Structure formats: C-alpha cells, structure tokens
Amino acid sequence: MLDRDFNKDGQTYFELKEYKMAIECFKKAIEINPEDEVAWFNIGFAYFKLKDYNSSIDSFEKAISLFDRILNENPDDDMAKECRSLAEHMIKQISSKEEKKHEYVNIVGIVTKVRDPMELKESECLQIIEFSDSSSAIRAILWNENAGLDIKKGDIIGIQNGFVEYDSEESVGYRINTDENSRIHVNPKLEDGLVQFLKESVDISLTDIKDIGEDSTEIDILARVITLFETYSFKTKDDSGIVRSAILADNTGTIKAFFWNEKAQVPTISKAYTIENAIARQTDDGMELHIGQGSRMIDGDSLSIEERANLKSFEELESLLYASKSIKDLKENDMNIKVIGKIIDVQDTFEFEENGNVFLVRVIEIEDDTGSIKVNLWDEMADSIYTEGEFIKIQNPTVVYNKNTSNLELSVGDNSNIIDASFK
Numbered sequence: 001m002l003d004r005d006f007n008k009d010g011q012t013y014f015e016l017k018e019y020k021m022a023i024e025c026f027k028k029a030i031e032i033n034p035e036d037e038v039a040w041f042n043i044g045f046a047y048f049k050l051k052d053y054n055s056s057i058d059s060f061e062k063a064i065s066l067f068d069r070i071l072n073e074n075p076d077d078d079m080a081k082e083c084r085s086l087a088e089h090m091i092k093q094i095s096s097k098e099e100k101k102h103e104y105v106n107i108v109g110i111v112t113k114v115r116d117p118m119e120l121k122e123s124e125c126l127q128i129i130e131f132s133d134s135s136s137a138i139r140a141i142l143w144n145e146n147a148g149l150d151i152k153k154g155d156i157i158g159i160q161n162g163f164v165e166y167d168s169e170e171s172v173g174y175r176i177n178t179d180e181n182s183r184i185h186v187n188p189k190l191e192d193g194l195v196q197f198l199k200e201s202v203d204i205s206l207t208d209i210k211d212i213g214e215d216s217t218e219i220d221i222l223a224r225v226i227t228l229f230e231t232y233s234f235k236t237k238d239d240s241g242i243v244r245s246a247i248l249a250d251n252t253g254t255i256k257a258f259f260w261n262e263k264a265q266v267p268t269i270s271k272a273y274t275i276e277n278a279i280a281r282q283t284d285d286g287m288e289l290h291i292g293q294g295s296r297m298i299d300g301d302s303l304s305i306e307e308r309a310n311l312k313s314f315e316e317l318e319s320l321l322y323a324s325k326s327i328k329d330l331k332e333n334d335m336n337i338k339v340i341g342k343i344i345d346v347q348d349t350f351e352f353e354e355n356g357n358v359f360l361v362r363v364i365e366i367e368d369d370t371g372s373i374k375v376n377l378w379d380e381m382a383d384s385i386y387t388e389g390e391f392i393k394i395q396n397p398t399v400v401y402n403k404n405t406s407n408l409e410l411s412v413g414d415n416s417n418i419i420d421a422s423f424k
Contacts (some may be wrong), residue, residue: 001034001243003029003032003033003036003039004029004038005028005043006025006026006028006029006032006039007026007029007036007039008024009025009161010022010023010026010029010042010043011023011041011048013025014042014045014049014327015078017049017117019046019049020050022042022043022046022052022411023046023047025040026039026040026043027043027136030043032058032249035065035386036068037067037068037080037083038238039064040059040062040063040066040156040177041059041060041063041067041083041087041361043059044056044057044059044060044063044087044090044289045090047059047335048090048094048238051236052403053094056090056094057091057094057095059089060088060090060091061091061353063083063084063087064084064087064088066154066192067080067081067083067084067087068084070258070291075092076281076290077280077343078292078293079293081412082118082292082293082294083129083264085141085167085258085373086120086126086127086372088167089141089165092165093274093379096144103162103163103164103387104157104162104163104181104182105161105162105163105164106158106160106161106162106211107138107155107158107159107162107176108133108156108158108159108188108190108198108422109132109133109138109156109157109198110132110133110154110183110198110199110202110204111129111130111131111132111151111152111153111155111156111157111200112130112131112132112137112153112204112408113129113153113218113276113277114127114129114130114151114152114153114218114276114278114293114296115127115128115296115413116130116293116294116295116296116301117147117148118293118407120276121245124143124144124409125143125148126141126143126147127141127142127146127147127148127151128140128141129151129157129316130141131157131337132202133201133202134198134202136200138174138175138176139167139175139176139256139413140157140159140162140175140176140177140178141175141176141177141178142178142184143178143179145247146178146182146184147314147328149184149186150186151214152203153276155187155196155197156186156187156190156198157184157185158183158185158188159176159178159184160182160183160184160185160384161178161181161183162176162177162178162182162184162348163176163177163178163179163285163392164176164177165177165265166267178316179285180413181196181230190267192319201360202360203330206220206222206251207219207220207221207253207256208221208223208250208253208275209221209223209248209249209250209252209253209254209255210253210404211252211257212280212287213280213282213287214282215288216280216282217278217279217280218278218279218280218294218311218392219277219278219289220253220274220275220276220278221248221250221274221278221289222250222272222274222275222302222303222311222401223248223249223250223255223272223273223275224248224249224250224270224271224272224273224311224312224317225246225247225248225268225271225273225394226246226247226248226249226254226265226269226270226274226314226318226321227246227247227268227269227321227417228234228244228246228268228269228417229244229414229417230244230248230380230381230414231243231244231264231289232244234329241260241261242260242261242264243258243259243260243261244258244259245257245258245259245262246267247321248256248275248289248324249317249318249320250312250317251310251311251312251317253286253320254317254320254321255286255287255289256276256286256288256289257275257288257289257290257291258288258289259291259292260290260291261291261292261293262293263291263292263293263295263297266297267297267305269419270302270314271299272300272303272308272311273297273298273300274297274298274303275289275291275295275296275297275298276296276297276298277288277295277296278291278295279291279292279294279295280296292405301309314368316396318338320335321336321395321396322338322395322396323336323337323338324339324340325337325339326340326368326369326371327339327366327367327368327371327372327373328341328370328371329370330373330399330408330410331399331408332399332400332401332408333398333399334385334399335396336395336396337399338394338395338396339368339394339410340365340368340391340392340393340395340421341366341367341368341372341374341387341391341392341394341396342366342367342368342389342391343364343365343366343374343387343388343389343390343391343392344365344367344372344388344389345364345365345388346362346364346386346387346388347362347363348362349361349362349382349383350362359378359379360378360379360382360383361376361377361378361382362376362377362381362382362383363375363376363377364377364386364390373408373409373410374402374407374409374410375394375406375409375410375411375412376409376410376412376413377418378412378413379413381412381413381416381418384418385386386417390410391420391422392418392419392420392421393416393418393419393421394410394412394416394417394418395416395418395419396415396416396417397410397411397412397416398410398411398412398413398416399411399414
C-alpha cells in the first residue's frame with residue numbers, strides 16, 4: 001500500500017472517532033514516507049483528540065516544517081498555506097489550554113478579501129477574511145457559525161472579543177483569531193463619518209485585465225467567459241483532481257484562466273463573474289490566472305445595474321478574440337476566427353492512428369449563406385452529440401487545405417470551442 005492509502009484509512013477511522021486506529025494508520029503512512037506532510041498534519045489532530053498534547057504539538061511542528069518546504073518551492077500553494085496556518089493555530093490552542101486565557105480585543109475595518117469557508121474534521125468549519133483600516137491590513141479567522149456569515153468585499157466588519165496571535169506569514173506579524181466568545185458584526189451601525197473614512201482610505205477596486213502584470217499576486221477582476229474548454233483530470237504524486245481552462249475578457253483585454261477542482265464546475269460560457277483572490281502567473285505564453293480553493297467566484301446575476309452596464313456584452317467581448325468569417329471568405333491558415341453555420345451532415349466517429357498515437361475523429365459538414373465546409377472534430381470534440389439542422393458557432397478553428405479533395409476544411413481540437421450559435 002502507498003502512504004496515501006494509509007492516510008485515507010486513517011481519515012476514515014478519525015471520522016468514526018477511532019483515534020487510536022487512526023494514529024496507527026498515519027504512523028504507517030509516515031513509515032513509508034517520512035516527508036508526508038498530510039500524515040503529520042492528520043496525526044496531530046488524532047493525538048489532540050486523545051489529549052496527548054505533547055505528541056500533537058510535535059506532529060504539527062513537523063507538518064509546519066514540511067509545509068514550509070512546499071511553500072519555498074511554490075509560494076502560491078493555497079492548500080499548504082491554509083494547512084500550515086491551521087497547524088500553527090492548533091499549537092497555539094493547545095498551549096493556551098495549559099498556560100493562560102486569551103486577552104480579547106475589539107476591532108473594526110473594511111473587508112478587502114474573503115475566502116470560501118473550509119470544512120474541517122469533526123464538523124468544524126473555518127473562513128479566512130482580510131480587513132483593513134487606514135493604517136494596515138490584517139487577516140482574521142472565523143470559526144463554525146461565524147464562517148457561514150454573508151460577508152462580502154467592501155463590507156464593514158466589527159470583531160468583538162477577537163484575540164491577537166503571532167503569525168510570521170503576515171506582513172504586520174500577527175492576525176486576529178476568534179472563538180466561542182467572539183461576536184462578528186457585519187455592516188454594524190457606525191457614525192457616518194467613520195464609514196466614509198474607512199471606504200475612502202481603503203482601495204477595494206477591481207483590476208483591469210490589461211493591468212495584470214508579472215508583479216501581480218492575488219487579484220480581483222470582473223470578467224466574462226468567452227471560451228470554455230473541456231475539463232481534464234490530473235494526478236500527481238501528492239494530489240489529483242480536475243482542471244478546466246477558459247478565456248476571460250473585460251473591456252480592456254483577454255486572459256487565459258485555469259479553474260481547479262470544485263471551481264472547474266462553476267464557469268458558464270457568456271456569463272460574467274466577479275473573481276476574487278485569483279493567482280496571476282507569468283508564463284512563456286503571457287499572463288494567466290489560476291482560480292482554486294482560495295478564490296471566490298460571484299455570479300454576475302448579483303452584479304449591480306451599474307456594473308452590468310459597464311461590462312460589454314458577450315458578442316462585443318468575443319470580437320476582441322475572434323473575427324467573424326463567412327465560409328466563402330475563409331483562407332488557409334486563418335487564425336483567431338469564428339464561423340457560424342448549420343449542420344447538414346454528421347458522420348460516425350472513428351479512430352485515427354499516427355506515430356503510435358490513437359485519436360478519436362468525427363467529420364461533420366456545416367453551411368451558411370455563402371457555402372459549405374467539412375469540419376474535422378478531434379477527441380473530446382468528436383465525442384459530443386451533433387444534430388443535423390442545429391446551428392453552431394466554432395471559435396478558433398484551424399483552416400487547413402485538403403490535398404486529396406482540393407478543398408479547405410476546418411480542424412477543431414484542444415484550442416477550439418463549439419458553442420450554440422445563439423450566444424450573443
């Protein structure tokens with residue numbers, strides 16, 4: 001068995017409250033891989049439940065050292081950040097049980113970042129927010145029922161009976177934590193002057209796509225999904241899941257984005273979203289965005305009338321990417337185009353082998369008012385359902401010349417997309 005198999009068994013025993021059995025499984029995972037940060041993290045919780053606080057602290061400290069190693073190699077690893085933060089919190093919580101009670105503080109500010117709630121073991125839930133006043137920004141950890149509050153960027157938040165903890169990851173060196181004695185007040189009634197002062201002193205504006213550069217880190221944008229590609233599964237030594245890529249656009253430009261795991265199921269073609277806490281990365285092909293666990297996606301249906309009016313329509317933004325072409329005007333090697341046509345013929349799929357690789361292929365034919373053309377669909381595109389008489393829009397096809405028939409054809413693969421022609 002692999003270390004991750006023992007980890008899964010241990011998590012099962014933990015959920016059944018069989019903590020001793022869980023520890024045995026986590027120990028076996030660590031024997032196989034002493035650098036398994038997840039096993040050290042999990043065993044820390046199991047020791048905590050058995051009130052073996054010394055072993056729990058030792059395990060969490062080991063987990064923190066391994067998460068630090070991961071973050072040195074990949075500072076944008078949200079899972080490692082959150083787990084490290086939680087392990088640090090548990091050490092402080094254990095220490096507080098034996099040393100002293102918290103010294104509580106009251107604090108108010110304007111929310112600048114909101115992360116989705118995270119479910120933990122034993123039905124616990126936490127949510128991390130960041131808020132700011134005119135002096136600095138600070139992170140706060142909300143637990144359980146407070147993690148389910150409707151908190152949005154730009155809200156005024158008051159934390160009553162929060163407590164200060166040292167946190168080396170924070171620019172100010174500390175954070176605010178909460179417990180069962182804490183009270184969270186969203187948009188509390190304050191003097192008008194204080195509210196105005198907070199809103200004027202803290203910048204919560206969105207970033208334009210054209211302004212995203214290599215010095216950007218976590219950013220917030222309002223954009224529309226222009227092209228949405230197929231979902232793929234991935235598996236690495238330490239992780240597995242799904243990812244889906246898309247092209248996003250606002251009034252200033254376009255950018256490629258990757259949606260990871262549960263976020264891959266959210267985007268819909270043509271819809272607008274406010275995306276918060278997206279990670280910007282520079283690649284050889286330009287800037288790209290990554291939307292994962294630490295990011296939030298807010299459906300455009302909740303946008304204000306003013307925000308909707310300021311964002312261009314799908315058709316207008318699509319024209320930033322693709323020029324519309326009739327079939328008769330197509331030329332070999334045309335790039336960045338879109339073609340609309342009615343399906344007039346659909347052939348069965350077949351397999352095509354080249355250089356030892358096997359591809360799934362389907363040929364359809366479409367027509368518009370100017371002519372008709374064959375379309376070669378590859379792999380996932382070939383596996384979709386097509387109906388004669390249906391109107392489709394093909395984004396970014398490759399225009400190729402078939403020497404056997406002396407005709408142009410369209411090739412539709414990974415970098416292309418087919419959507420309903422009615423999307424505007």
